[in-house]
Amino acid sequence: MSVFIGVLLGAGPKISNKNSRVALLDLVETVISSGANTPLDIESDTSLIAYCENLTRILEDSKYTNAGYGSELTDTGTVECDAQMITSVGNSPRQVQASAGAVPMVRNPIKLCSYLICNQLQQYDPALNISYNPLGVPNFIVGEGALLLAKEIGVPYGSLTTDRALASRKKYMAILNKVDGDISVSEQPEIDRFTDTIGIIVITEKSICVCSSSGGPVLKKSGRVGPAAIVGAGAAINADCSVAAVCSGFGEDITALSLASRAAQSQSLNELNIVSGISQPAEKKSKNGEESMKSLTDRLRQRSSLGVLRAERIDSNKVNVEHANSTENMIWGCGRVWLQNHKYTHHAYINKKPQNGGIVV
Numbered sequence: 001m002s003v004f005i006g007v008l009l010g011a012g013p014k015i016s017n018k019n020s021r022v023a024l025l026d027l028v029e030t031v032i033s034s035g036a037n038t039p040l041d042i043e044s045d046t047s048l049i050a051y052c053e054n055l056t057r058i059l060e061d062s063k064y065t066n067a068g069y070g071s072e073l074t075d076t077g078t079v080e081c082d083a084q085m086i087t088s089v090g091n092s093p094r095q096v097q098a099s100a101g102a103v104p105m106v107r108n109p110i111k112l113c114s115y116l117i118c119n120q121l122q123q124y125d126p127a128l129n130i131s132y133n134p135l136g137v138p139n140f141i142v143g144e145g146a147l148l149l150a151k152e153i154g155v156p157y158g159s160l161t162t163d164r165a166l167a168s169r170k171k172y173m174a175i176l177n178k179v180d181g182d183i184s185v186s187e188q189p190e191i192d193r194f195t196d197t198i199g200i201i202v203i204t205e206k207s208i209c210v211c212s213s214s215g216g217p218v219l220k221k222s223g224r225v226g227p228a229a230i231v232g233a234g235a236a237i238n239a240d241c242s243v244a245a246v247c248s249g250f251g252e253d254i255t256a257l258s259l260a261s262r263a264a265q266s267q268s269l270n271e272l273n274i275v276s277g278i279s280q281p282a283e284k285k286s287k288n289g290e291e292s293m294k295s296l297t298d299r300l301r302q303r304s305s306l307g308v309l310r311a312e313r314i315d316s317n318k319v320n321v322e323h324a325n326s327t328e329n330m331i332w333g334c335g336r337v338w339l340q341n342h343k344y345t346h347h348a349y350i351n352k353k354p355q356n357g358g359i360v361v
Contacts, residue, residue: 001042001204001205001338001339001340002317002336002337002338002339003035003040003042003202003203003204003336003337003339004201004202004203004204004311004313004319004334004335004336004361005031005032005035005055005200005201005202005334005335005336005337006199006200006201006202006203006244006246006309006311006321006332006333006334007028007031007032007055007059007199007200007201007332007333007334007348008197008198008199008200008201008246008248008307008309008330008331008332009024009027009028009059009064009065009198009331009332009333010065010066010196010197010198010248010307010330010331011196011248011249011305011306011307011325011326011327011329011330011331012196012248012305012327012328012329012330012331015329015331015350020064021350023064024064024331024350025331025333025348025349025350027058027059027062027064027065028331028332028333028346028348029333029346029348030058031055031058031059031200031333032333032334032335032337032344032346033344033346034054034055034058035051035055035202035335035337035344036337036338036339036342036343036344037342038051038054038055038339039051039339040204040339042204042205042206042207043206045087045089045090045121045207046118046121048087048202048204048207048209049085049087049114049117049118049209050114051202051209052085052087052114052200052202052209052211053085053110053111053113053114053211055200055202055211056083056085056108056110056198056200056211056213057108057110057111059198059200059213060081060083060107060108060109060110060198060213061107061108063162063164065198066196066198066214066215066216067081067083067197067198067213067214067215067228068081068107068108068109068160068213068215069107069160069162070160070162070164070165070215071160071165071214071215071216072165072168072169072215072216072217072218072219072220073161073165073166073168073169073218073219074216074219074220074221074222074224075219075220075221075222076222077161077169078104078161078222079104079105079160079161079165079215080102080103080104080143080215080216080220080222080223080224081100081102081103081106081109081160081213081214081215081216082099082100082101082102082103082109082212082213082214082215082216082225082226082227082228082229082234083099083100083103083109083110083112083113083211083212083213083214083228083229084097084098084099084100084113084211084212084213084228084229084230084231084234084235085097085098085099085110085113085114085117085209085210085211086209086210086211086231086235086236086237086244087117087207087208087209087210087237088207088208088209088237088241089121090206090207091206093239093240093241094241095237095241096117096120096121096139097117097139097231098112098113098114098115098116098117098120098138098139098140099113099139099140099141099229099230099231100112100113100116100140100141100142100146100229101140101141101142101143101146101225101226101229101230102142102143102146102222102223102224102225103142103143103146103147103150104143104144104146104147105147105150105157105158105159105160106146106147106150106155106156106157106160107156107157107158107160108155108156109146109213110211110213111150111155112141112146112149112150112155113211115149115153115155116137116138116139116141117139119137120137120139123137140229142225142229143223168218169218169219172218172219173219176219196214196217196248196249196250196251196305196307197212197213197214197226197227197228197234197246197247197248197249197251198212198213198214198248199211199212199213199234199235199246199247199248199309200212200246201244201245201246201309201311203244203311203313203319205313205316207241208237208241208242208243208244208313209244210235210236210237210244210245210246211235211246212227212228212229212234212235212246212247213228214226214227214228214234214251216228216251217251226251226255227247227251227254227255227259227260228251230255231261232258232260232261233247233251233254233255233257233258233259233260233261234246234247234251234254234255234260235247235260236258236260236261236263236264236265237264238264238265239265242312242313243264243265243310243311243312243313244264244310244311245260245261245263245264245308245309245310245311246260246308246309247259247260247263247306247307247308247309248306248307248308248330249305249306249307249326249327250305250306253306254306259272259306259308260308263308263310264310268322269308269310269322269323269324269356269358270356272308272324273356274306274307274308274324274325274326274354274356305326305327306324306325306326306327307323307324307325307326307327307330307332308322308323308324308325309321309322309323309332310322310323310324311334314360318360318361319334319336319360319361320358320359320360321334321358321359321360321361322356322357322358323349323351323355323356323357323358324355324356324357325351325354325355326354327354328352328354329350329351329352330349330350330351331349331350331351332348332349332351333346333347333348333349334346334347334359334361335347335361336361347359347361
């Protein structure tokens with residue numbers, strides 16, 4: 001049995017440090033190799049949820065990502081993280097989803113998402129094709145309520161602030177206050193930063209799951225919920241559960257555009273033309289007579305930085321992977337793992353210029 005794993009580390013600024021590049025590419029490989037050594041029962045929904053949670057936690061725990069521990073600080077000097085998980089259920093095209101937004105002190109917000117999804121599945125009524133939810137188990141929880149849930153179910157919590165994040169906040173506060181923004185060499189981040197969403201896509205021959213997680217941009221307003229927690233913005237699965245997409249970049253535009261949903265529902269990322277920052281004018285009409293893709297020109301600000309990773313199951317042995325970015329760099333990778341013998345192959349990339357492209361894995 002083989003499983004596809006896609007990894008998105010971000011679409012951000014120029015990465016000038018060679019060691020930074022090596023560390024980021026190694027992180028992609030670490031995730032995929034971990035997938036090769038993690039048990040997965042493709043017949044079990046809960047097994048897939050646990051599998052995807054484990055891979056996402058690797059990224060949340062890494063000091064090289066803006067998610068979980070080490071995330072950028074808010075305007076009040078705290079860390080608040082967003083995350084979501086969307087997965088198909090069994091062999092049906094039904095989806096379940098859970099999100100956690102503006103979560104303080106929780107190192108792995110993806111654990112809250114997997115917990116909520118598992119609770120939804122336990123209360124699923126197949127006759128109605130909905131979750132029977134007499135106790136009001138949420139699929140979206142935020143702020144202090146999310147922290148209380150973490151304490152209740154035993155998810156680790158505590159300070160997530162790092163010296164790097166403090167230095168970053170100091171620098172940008174100085175810029176904001178229009179004073180000298182220079183910081184000493186000793187305070188400089190040890191790796192080039194890219195403040196956007198990380199993502200995981202897992203595709204088996206029967207199921208599909210996508211996760212996203214982010215600490216959000218530096219100096220974001222406390223309480224702000226970004227696309228990493230919003231279905232259709234930071235992550236999405238299409239209607240027949242054959243395509244998943246996850247996004248990084250400028251959060252408010254990603255949310256306004258429902259970018260992940262557009263990517264998952266499109267035939268190809270070429271329809272979105274992320275490189276130039278706008279979608280191509282739609283000259284052809286869809287079956288319902290409407291334009292197949294609306295122009296984003298009026299809605300997309302010039303400042304936007306966008307990156308999308310899209311994966312589509314072609315058959316049990318092939319997945320078509322597409323990537324697109326409008327930024328200087330996008331860090332991503334993918335691979336196929338064979339769980340019985342702990343083998344894996346992987347491809348890891350740092351795009352050096354904006355581009356669209358794809359491979360078959």
